[in-house]
Amino acid sequence: MTVSTPAPPSRRRRPRGRDAAYWLYLLPGATLFVLVIGAPLVGTGYLSLTRWSGVGDPTFVGLDNYQRLLHDEVFWASFRNTVAMIVAMVVVPTLLGLLLASVLFDVIGRRFKPRTAAALRAAFYLPQVLPVVVAGIVWGWILRPDGAFNSLLDAVGLGALRHDWLGDPDTALPAVMAVMIWVQIGYPVVVFMAALQRVDPELYEAAEVDGANWLRRFRAITLPQIRPETFVVALTCTIAALKVFGPIFALTRGGPENATNVPSYFAYYTFFKKLQVGYGSAISTVLTMIIVVVAVVFIVVQARSERRDRGI
Amino acid sequence: MAITITEAPVRRPVRDRHHRGVSRWVVLTLVTAGALVMLVPFAFMLLNAFKSPGDYSSSGPLSWPTEFYTTGLRTYWSTVDFPLKLWNSALIAGSVAVLGVVVSLLNAYALGIGRVRGRLWIVGVFLLANMLPQEALIYPLYYVAKEIGLYNTRLSVIIIFTVIQSAFGTYLLASVLGTFPRSLLEAAALDGAGKWTVLWRVVFPNLRPTLAVLLIFFFIWTWNEFLIPLVMLIDNQTQTIPVALASLQGDRLMDAPTTNAGALISLVPAILFFLIFQRTLARGITAGAEK
Numbered sequence: 332m333t334v335s336t337p338a339p340p341s342r343r344r345r346p347r348g349r350d351a352a353y354w355l356y357l358l359p360g361a362t363l364f365v366l367v368i369g370a371p372l373v374g375t376g377y378l379s380l381t382r383w384s385g386v387g388d389p390t391f392v393g394l395d396n397y398q399r400l401l402h403d404e405v406f407w408a409s410f411r412n413t414v415a416m417i418v419a420m421v422v423v424p425t426l427l428g429l430l431l432a433s434v435l436f437d438v439i440g441r442r443f444k445p446r447t448a449a450a451l452r453a454a455f456y457l458p459q460v461l462p463v464v465v466a467g468i469v470w471g472w473i474l475r476p477d478g479a480f481n482s483l484l485d486a487v488g489l490g491a492l493r494h495d496w497l498g499d500p501d502t503a504l505p506a507v508m509a510v511m512i513w514v515q516i517g518y519p520v521v522v523f524m525a526a527l528q529r530v531d532p533e534l535y536e537a538a539e540v541d542g543a544n545w546l547r548r549f550r551a552i553t554l555p556q557i558r559p560e561t562f563v564v565a566l567t568c569t570i571a572a573l574k575v576f577g578p579i580f581a582l583t584r585g586g587p588e589n590a591t592n593v594p595s596y597f598a599y600y601t602f603f604k605k606l607q608v609g610y611g612s613a614i615s616t617v618l619t620m621i622i623v624v625v626a627v628v629f630i631v632v633q634a635r636s637e638r639r640d641r642g643i
Numbered sequence: 644m645a646i647t648i649t650e651a652p653v654r655r656p657v658r659d660r661h662h663r664g665v666s667r668w669v670v671l672t673l674v675t676a677g678a679l680v681m682l683v684p685f686a687f688m689l690l691n692a693f694k695s696p697g698d699y700s701s702s703g704p705l706s707w708p709t710e711f712y713t714t715g716l717r718t719y720w721s722t723v724d725f726p727l728k729l730w731n732s733a734l735i736a737g738s739v740a741v742l743g744v745v746v747s748l749l750n751a752y753a754l755g756i757g758r759v760r761g762r763l764w765i766v767g768v769f770l771l772a773n774m775l776p777q778e779a780l781i782y783p784l785y786y787v788a789k790e791i792g793l794y795n796t797r798l799s800v801i802i803i804f805t806v807i808q809s810a811f812g813t814y815l816l817a818s819v820l821g822t823f824p825r826s827l828l829e830a831a832a833l834d835g836a837g838k839w840t841v842l843w844r845v846v847f848p849n850l851r852p853t854l855a856v857l858l859i860f861f862f863i864w865t866w867n868e869f870l871i872p873l874v875m876l877i878d879n880q881t882q883t884i885p886v887a888l889a890s891l892q893g894d895r896l897m898d899a900p901t902t903n904a905g906a907l908i909s910l911v912p913a914i915l916f917f918l919i920f921q922r923t924l925a926r927g928i929t930a931g932a933e934k
Contacts, residue, residue, distance in 0.1 A: 352838055353757025357765075360750035360809060367784070367806040368772050374783035385786070431677070434670055442667045453921070454678035457685070460917040462867040462885040465909045468892050469688050472902050479687040479704035486705055513681065574776045577869040581889060595870075598778040603874065608782055615778040626774050 372619070379612035389609065396613035406614065409585075409592045412504060413573060416593060419508035420515045420572035425565055427512075428519025431455065433553050435520070436527040437535065437545065452524060456517035463514060467581025470510045471497065474582075497583050500590040507582055507591050514578065515571075519564045526560040527553065558636075566629045573622050594618045688910075692716065692903040699900050715904040719897075723887045724879060725908060731876075732866055732883040732912070735800050740862040742805040744854055747812025752842050754813065755820025756828065766817050772810040777870050785874055799875050800883075804868065808861045819853055820846070859920045866913065884909050 379396055381389035400406050440448035458466055473479045474496040481493045496506040530552065538548045554561075576595040579585060585592035585600065594614060601611035691704055695712040702709075719725070750769070754762045784803060785794070793799040823846065831841045847854075869885055876882045882890070888909050891897055897905065 353753040353759050356749045356753040356757065356838075356842075357759065360746045360813065363746065363802070363806045364769075364772070364810070367803055368775070368780060368810070371780040371783035371787075372775065375779050378782065385782075431674065434674055438667055438670045439674060443671060447671070451674055451678045454681050457914075457917070458681065460863070460913050461910055462869070462913060464869050464885040464889050465906050465913075466684075468888060468902065469684055469906045471892075472899055473684060473687055477704075477899075479691070482703050482705045513684070516681075570774045576777075577885075580869070580873075581892070595776055595778050598776075599781075599870065599874075602778075602782050611778075612782060615776060615782075618776050619779040622774055622776060623771060626771060 375612045375615055375619075377612075378608055379616045381609045381612075383608040384606045385608050392609065396610050397617075399610065400613055400617065405589050405592060405597060406594075408589045409594045409597045412591060412593050415504055415508055416511065416572040416575050417569060419511040420575065421565060421568040423512050424515040424519050424568065425561065427516060428523055428564070429554070429557075429561070431516075431520050432523030432527060433549050436524050437548070437553070448524075452520060455520045458514050459517040459521075463577045464581045466514055467510070467578040470513075471582050474506055474510075498587055500587045503583055503587055503590045507579070510582065511575070511578060515568065518568070522560050522564055523557055526557040530556045559633075562629070562633045566626065566633075569625060569629070570622060573618065573625065688903045688906055691900055692907040694900045694903075696898045696900055699898070704899070712900070715898075715900040716908065719891075719901055719905040719908060723891060723905070725884075725887075727880070728882060728884045728887045729912065731797060731881060735797050735804070735872075735883060736862045736865040738801045739804040739808055739865040740858045742801070743808035743812055743861045744858050746805060746809040747816050747857065748842075748847070748850070748854065750809065750813040751816030751820050752846060754817040756823060756841075756846065757838075762817070766814055769810045769813045769817075773807070773814065777807075781871065781874055784871075788875060794875065795877050795881055797876070797881055800872055803871055803875075804865045808864065812857050812861070815857065816850070816853070819850070823849070859916075863913070863916055863920075866916075884912070 378389060380391060380393060382392050382395070383389035435448045435451055439451065475481075476493075476495045476498070480496065484490055484492050494502060496502050534552050534556075535548060538552060543551065574595055575593055576599065579591060579593050579596045580599075583591045585596045595618065598611050598614040598618065601607050601614060605611075687704065690708070691699065692715065693712050694706075694708040695710065695714070698706070698709050698712070753759050754766055759765075780803075784799075788794040788796075788799045793802075827845055827849070828841060831845045836844065866883075867885065868883075869889070872883045872886045873889070876886060879887075888905050891905065892902060
């Protein structure tokens, strides 16, 4: 598959024969890639055109599964919840992360000891190192009717707000979103803080001498300087939000009444609980296409903005 | 929760905050409060991991344990056979880390140094593969693994993640090797070194810091993976730490203190890696973000 890809015209002086031996180095990786990623991907695409329970032979049904998807309320609900996941895993953590990283770097790192900033950064980053399922299980217990969160509300005199946070369709999604913000926030904080280290300190000092306050410096220096990192964070977090599975599995299994269902959990459930392999494959294929489109759009936009910057 | 705390500095920009002593302390207090909120779930977990079920049901999740109760911890340890789970996780994540780095290096050598034709397309395919949802692969993988007798083996998970992780590794290393100093390669070629020798004697030693970061990333990512191990590993002999915890929880077999004890032991290895590799990782994240 890789061999047949069209090659951009080579303008190098190197004789062709020299290239050939390098293909050998690509051989093991490419073979594994075709077996473990390429073939299964094509397989899922094919299965999405069939009806199959996983035993016997699949029955070819054309685009029936996709037609069914269009009229499936659960499918649409799962994609609406994906938007909520993007808010909780991309929008809020990126904005909050910019703010926190900037404050940690610019105020705390410079006006206090750098170790203070490093310790605070570690606290925000800690949830990122945990297996996300373990975090989900702990949060699932905290948010239970008899869990720690309700006890905390009691203890501070807000007992009237006691609630089955994950069990009520109205509060389950906001609760899951809050957990995802907690899980995700450390990643942008750490990336942005690292990014700020390569910004020339003289920029900040000059701005300060000119009397620019923190907000001005944030907008005029911090944001433009770390835009490449912001792109990377936004892209990787968006892909993660589109694929989110573990936390949903651990917290709610998509319930109650699909209030927190997401495409990847919906696909898993359709494959392995309902044994509708064709339909599950159609869900996965649609999700894959959305992810590919989002990734390509991101990369094109980033390339354009880089080019524009260089033009100016 | 953290939102309300940390928005404050932006809303009220004080012109000369850095010249006065007070405002920086306000900022420090707000950010510290936010950091403490981040740590609260860990505090809840610690508080309840050492509590007896009776104690928990009579005085609730917030009380201080009346005794230092370790039976929950020990019950979880023996019920899931934790040492075996630890070994499974370490074996899978360790093998994937090493194999994934080797495959990434070989691929990237061909793409970045060898500059084989169509390399941009090939790197693009690897990059996209890294973003695919695992649901798009899982059923065929599950079916074929069953057919060829690899289902419910650690080997199946090792092979799958070696490929998935090396898709990212190939993308990263290919761009790193694209800027590899040509003079080093030419000098080695003049000495009569073949491609294989150049790879291990010239490229590998120069790339070692990047490979170390990649190794740690692959290890931790694989350690934390969930969907594929959940589908592929179905019994006590083969399961990893996260899958074991999730399946016990799914069976509703555990009371709250045991859940917390189980979560606590499951977190310990991850936190240890974090402490050990913190500096390397911070460097690696920068490297990853700057590409």
